[in-house]
Amino acid sequence: MLQTLSIRQFAIIDELSIEIKDGLTVLSGETGAGKSIIIDAISMLIGARASQNLVRHGENKAVIEGVFDIDDNPNVRQLLEDKEIEQDDFMIVKREIMKTGKSICKINSQTVTLTELKQVMQELLDIHGQHETQHLLKSKYHIRLLDEFSGGRYQPTIDEYTAAFKIYQEKKEELRKLEQKDESLLQRLDLIKFQHNELTQAKLVAGEVNQLKDDINRLRNFEKLNNELTKTVSYLSDENNIIDKIFDFNESLKEIDEILKGQYTSLLEETSSVYYLLEDAKHRLYDELTSNEYDENLLNEMEARMNLIQQFERKYGKNHDELILLIAELETEINQIENLEESTSQLKKEIEDQYQAVLKIGSQLSKERRTDALELRNKILDEIHHLEMKSANFEIAFSKTEPTLAGLETIEFMISPNKGEPLKGLEKIASGGELSRIMLALKTIFAENRGQTAILFDEVDTGVSGRVAQKMAEKMKQIAEHIQVICISHLPQVAAISDHHLFIEKHERDDRTITTVTELTGDDKVKEVARMISGVEVTPLTLEHAAELISQNKD
Incomplete structure (x- = not known):
């Protein structure tokens, strides 16, 4: 629930801090006093789009901050944990709107994106205003509302249907692409067959390029390598070679070590290792020298091979290893094209099988939806009858369609406000009072299901008075038993039944208009x-x- 709301330099509000308690809180005041501005400020906290026009004239930025109690909201806690945001029993949401039009969103002092802010706040606070009313009226949202009402009872069926329908769509798209491959496909076949033959005949081998480079480099530098090998071998094997001198040195060092009783043992070990190291080097270099041969024909063959590989790399825009993969890809595509008719026939059968699977799961989903639709219909009827629409009838109409991602049918909420009138869609309701009551009835039901901890009604009681107004006030009070309710209202019945009453008024101070809030x-x-x-x-x-x-x- 929302505990405190702080607003600075926002529209006509200079600086304002409001403490909001649980239960039903009503905001009232003269027209133009700033009630809607407070709603706009709260809208900023749940991710509404900001505008530079919201910044108070003459100021650089507006700041809105809300403190929310999230102690009993596991959904919000999980979201904060997923986003690695530090958390406590309270969550501080801050929105800064710059004069340039940019805005900064923060949760517990950590900057978040507008999308992340919306994800978190939709689990906490719901604002019901004119836009939300229009949203609820549209039939395309009614199937979602029914599924939401079910509380996940048939979610496994929805998931199964969604997965089956997506496979059905994918296979249909695959068939569409296959059927487009007619004459152009045959031309493509000639091209890829040529490419496949050309690359296959090249007999490319993984890793051969590096070996070719090494071998070519060796043969191109044969003379230089041979000279250096000859010199290094001579250093180690001629008449005055280093190895013999180190051997003589070690013999003398042994004598010195024996006389000095082991003072040079460590040095002797080191020089002995040098001797054996050079001895090993002599044999290796000698073997290298004797095996080093120049073969001009072999060099020409290897250079020709390297040129061929480089030509293919330039031609296909791929490196050696990618060319090897391309051969397999071309082979697969050749098989697909050559077996196109067979593939198309098989795919059509798979599509029909998948279509039947969609129908089967969709039928089960329809049965489960209709069961919950009856329960929802009865609950809505109870609510609107309580709101003085005693002769009204309400039905949830199912209309079969071709399979869609939502199911095998569309759903529309239908109402007959008065006895003897035919059922019609919600968006065809002309009376503002009837519309207000229907919206409140829906909110009463869905407020308990959504798990949110606060709801804000922006003049949901428009167009009603008298006994109806009293019933709507009682209904808001009933919702407030489950979640925090904040309501902007012009009805005395709503104000009278409220747990807390905040009065909004504006004054002039130093030639500027300011808004104040007083608890009555x-x-x-x-x-x-x-x-x-x-x-x-x-x-x-x-x-x-x-x-x-x-x-x-x-x-």
Whole structure:
């Protein structure tokens, strides 16, 4: 739930801090006082798009900060853990909007993207305003609402259907591509057959390029190598060679060591190892010298081979190892094209089999949806009947379609607001009061399922009054028993039943307009409810009526 909201330099708000408690909190005030601005500020915290016009005139940036209690919200905690954001029982969300139009989002002082902010906040807070109403009215969202209502009961079936439908789509796309390969495919076959033959005849071998480079380098430098080998062997084997001198040196050193009783034993060991090292080097270099031969024909063959490989690398734009892989790829494509008719026939059979699998799983999904749809329909009927639409009828209509990612049918919420009227889609409802009640009924049901801890109603009670207004107020109070409810309202019934009442008003100070928020209790609350009742002049009678309304709602 939202505990505190701080707003600085946002629209006409200079600086404002609001403490918001659990239960039902109502925000009221004169038109233009800044109620909608507070909603806009909260919208910034849940990831709404920012605009430089929201920054207070003359300031460089606006800052909105909210403190949320997440102690009992495992979904949010898991998201924070996944994003490696430090967490406590409280979460601080901050949004800075620059005069340039850029904005910075932070959760617990860690900068996050706007998408990440939305992912976290959708688990905490839901704002229901005009946009949300339009969203709920559209039939394309109704199937999603039904699935959400099920609480995951048939999610395994949805997952199974989705996987089967995606395979069906992939196979259909594969067939479409195959059927496009007609005359151009035959031309392609001639080309890749030539390429395959050319590369196959080259008999490319993995790793041969490095060996060719080494062998060519050796033969090209034969004379120089031979000279250096001859010199190094002579250093180690001529009449005055180093090895014999070190041998004589070691013999003398042995005598010295014996006389000095082991003082040169360590040195003798080191010089002896030098002797054996050079002796080994002499034999290796001698073997290298005797095996070093020059073969001009072999050199020409290897250079021709290297030129051939380099020509292919340039021609195909691939290195040696990639050319070897290309041979296998070409062979696979040749087989596919040559067996195109057989492949097409087999693929058509696989598509039909997969289509039947989609129908089978889709039928099961439809049965499970219809079971939950009946339960949802009855719950919605109960809610709208409670909201003084006692003659209304509500149905969830299923219409069969060709398979889609959503299933084998479309779903639309249908309503007949009055007895004798035909059922029609929600978006065809003309009455604002009826629409408000239907939206509140849906919110009442889905608020309990979504797992969110706060909901904000932005004038959801538009177009109602009297007994209907009282029923809507009671419904908001009922929702507030499960989650925190914040409501902007013009209805005295809603204000009277609220747990907390915040009054929004604007003043002029130093030739600037500022907005303030005051929590109303006692007589102040009675006066504001009376103002909401009368609209203009507060009389003793409206004060008495307001006090009675508050008292009745407490009872």
